[in-house]
Amino acid sequence: xxxxxxxxxxxxxxxxxxxxxxxxxxxxxxxxxxxxxxxxxxxxxxxxxxxxxxxxxxxxxxxxxxxxxxxxxxxxxxxxxxxxxxxxxxxxxxxxxxxxxxxxxxxxxxxxxxxxxxxxxxxxxxxxxxxxxxxxxxxxxxxxxxxxxxxxxxxxxxxxxxxxxxxxxxxxxxxxxxxxxx
Amino acid sequence: xxxxxxxxxxxxxxxxxxxxxxxxxxxxxxxxxxxxxxxxxxxxxxxxxxxxxxxxxxxxxxxxxxxxxxxxxxxxxxxxxxxxxxxxxxxxxxxxxxxxxxxxxxxxxxxxxxxxxxxxxxxxxxxxxxxxxxxxxxxxxxxxxxxxxxxxxxxxxxxxxxxxxxxxxxxxxxxxxxxxxx
Numbered sequence: 188x189x190x191x192x193x194x195x196x197x198x199x200x201x202x203x204x205x206x207x208x209x210x211x212x213x214x215x216x217x218x219x220x221x222x223x224x225x226x227x228x229x230x231x232x233x234x235x236x237x238x239x240x241x242x243x244x245x246x247x248x249x250x251x252x253x254x255x256x257x258x259x260x261x262x263x264x265x266x267x268x269x270x271x272x273x274x275x276x277x278x279x280x281x282x283x284x285x286x287x288x289x290x291x292x293x294x295x296x297x298x299x300x301x302x303x304x305x306x307x308x309x310x311x312x313x314x315x316x317x318x319x320x321x322x323x324x325x326x327x328x329x330x331x332x333x334x335x336x337x338x339x340x341x342x343x344x345x346x347x348x349x350x351x352x353x354x355x356x357x358x359x360x361x362x363x364x365x366x367x368x369x
Numbered sequence: 370x371x372x373x374x375x376x377x378x379x380x381x382x383x384x385x386x387x388x389x390x391x392x393x394x395x396x397x398x399x400x401x402x403x404x405x406x407x408x409x410x411x412x413x414x415x416x417x418x419x420x421x422x423x424x425x426x427x428x429x430x431x432x433x434x435x436x437x438x439x440x441x442x443x444x445x446x447x448x449x450x451x452x453x454x455x456x457x458x459x460x461x462x463x464x465x466x467x468x469x470x471x472x473x474x475x476x477x478x479x480x481x482x483x484x485x486x487x488x489x490x491x492x493x494x495x496x497x498x499x500x501x502x503x504x505x506x507x508x509x510x511x512x513x514x515x516x517x518x519x520x521x522x523x524x525x526x527x528x529x530x531x532x533x534x535x536x537x538x539x540x541x542x543x544x545x546x547x548x549x550x551x
Contacts, residue, residue, distance in 0.1 A: 190372035191460040191491060199487045200465055224468030264490050277498070278373040283382055286406030289525050304513045305381045308446050308505045309373060316459070316498035323490045331486045343471050 194271045197225065198233050199328070202267065205243065206259045206329040209345050212352035213252035222347060233271065240270030250355040259326035265317055267325075277316065278309035376453045379407065380415050381510070384449065387425065388441045388511040391527050394534035395434035404529065415453065422452030432537040441508035447499055449507075459498065460491035 201219045208214070216234045220227040234253060237243045244256045255262065280303060285294050333341060383401045390396070398416045402409040416435060419425045426438045437444065462485055467476050515523060 189458050189461040193461075193463050193465075195460070196463055196465055196487060222470050223465060224470060225465070264487075264494070276371050278377070279371040279375075281375050281378060283375075283378055283405060283407070288404050288406060289522075289529065295522065304510045304517075305378060305446075308502070308510070311505070312446070312498045312501040315501040316494045319494040319497040320490070323493070328486045328490070335486075340471075340477065347471065 190275070190277065191268055191272065194233055195268050197223070197230065198237060198267050198271050199264070199325070201230065201233070202237070202242070202255065202259075202262065202325055203329055203332060204344070204348065205253055205255050206325060208252070208254065208352075209349045210352070211254070212349070212356075213246055213254040214348045214351065215250075215252040215355065218252065218348060218351045222344075236270050237267075240266065242266060242270055250358055252352060252355070255325075259329055260324055262325040263321045264323045265320035268320055277313040278306070280306035280309070372457070372459065373450055373454065376415055377450050379405070379412065380419060380449050380453050381446070381507070383412065383415065384419070384424070384437065384441075384444065384507055385511055385514060386526075386530065387435060387437050388507060390434070390436065390534075391531045392534070393436070394531070394538075395428055395436040396530045396533065397432075397434040397537065400434065400530060400533040404526075418452050419449075422448065424448060424452055432540055434534060434537070437507075441511055442506055444507040445503045446505045447502035450502055459495040460488070462488035462491070 200223065201216075204219060204222070205213050214222070216230045217227045220230040223230075234243060238245065238253075238256075241256050242262055243253045246252055246254055282303070284290075284303065287294075336344075382405065383398075386401060386404070387395050396404070398412045399409045402412040405412075416425060420427065420435075420438075423438050424444055425435045428434050428436055464485070466472075466485065469476075518526075
């Protein structure tokens with residue numbers, strides 16, 4: 188299994204659709220699930236994590252969608268990775284020196300001073316990886332995507348989500364007690 | 370589970386004991402297992418991978434140990450990680466855009482040009498991590514370890530492995546047909 192899983196990929200794709208919502212009406216997790224052909228409960232769980240990490244906020248009302256909790260320029264890949272995966276270490280040092288036959292269960296003090304040099308090397312690699320992830324923001328990706336996708340494609344996407352948001356709002360007016368479809 | 374597992378930690382520790390073998394007699398996987406308090410079959414599997422990756426070579430004779438296949442200055446952390454874990458990607462892009470509802474199963478050509486910008490960001494993070502792992506060698510770690518461990522501790526380790534190598538040699542002279550203990 189890769190260190191950074193599919194959850195991060197879905198989270199980043201979802202967040203991209205939240206960067207510039209039309210009329211300020213953000214998509215719901217259910218909209219995003221249908222649009223991307225993925226299970227709504229899967230995305231609902233992802234959004235719980237993103238909300239907990241302070242990256243998104245639910246819009247008011249049971250039929251409201253989500254919006255970014257801060258500007259896209261201030262949301263990095265690293266924020267999303269940590270929100271979805273937790274602060275998962277690249278390497279977990281098991282301190283295998285402890286079991287050395289010469290120590291007979293009592294590790295000498297000089298062997299526990301500072302970080303094991305193998306662990307230190309792994310931590311340096313992790314820092315380099317995290318620095319690179321921290322340097323990329325959602326805003327940069329959104330800018331790249333909007334250059335790549337033809338205007339027609341962008342409009343089709345925007346139309347689809349706007350229609351959904353309207354439907355949700357209409358639903359709210361007509362049936363107040365049918366629960367959330369967020 | 371961490372991206373870089375315990376196998377890499379054991380492999381690096383084992384390789385350190387191969388850097389400067391006394392009298393050129395490298396330890397066997399069985400010696401290393403006993404010394405580190407870990408299962409011999411586990412280390413035997415690790416050594417199969419290290420040998421396949423060209424990092425170690427079995428010394429001649431059924432009772433021979435292992436030695437480094439090239440100088441410790443030319444064995445990086447990255448070599449060991451790739452040998453043990455395989456070339457495991459940090460992130461596996463699942464191309465989730467393919468399932469977009471607007472495409473109706475036919476992804477437009479403009480959407481498949483080049484690497485997805487999310488994937489590109491992850492690849493950059495992976496490159497940064499790998500560059501850091503490639504910059505650290507077994508020789509550097511060995512030098513650090515020999516500064517940290519008191520002479521007495523180093524001698525005790527060296528004595529233990531030398532005694533084992535002697536035992537293996539004696540075993541070879543007296544009973545040629547008892548198979549390998551490598």
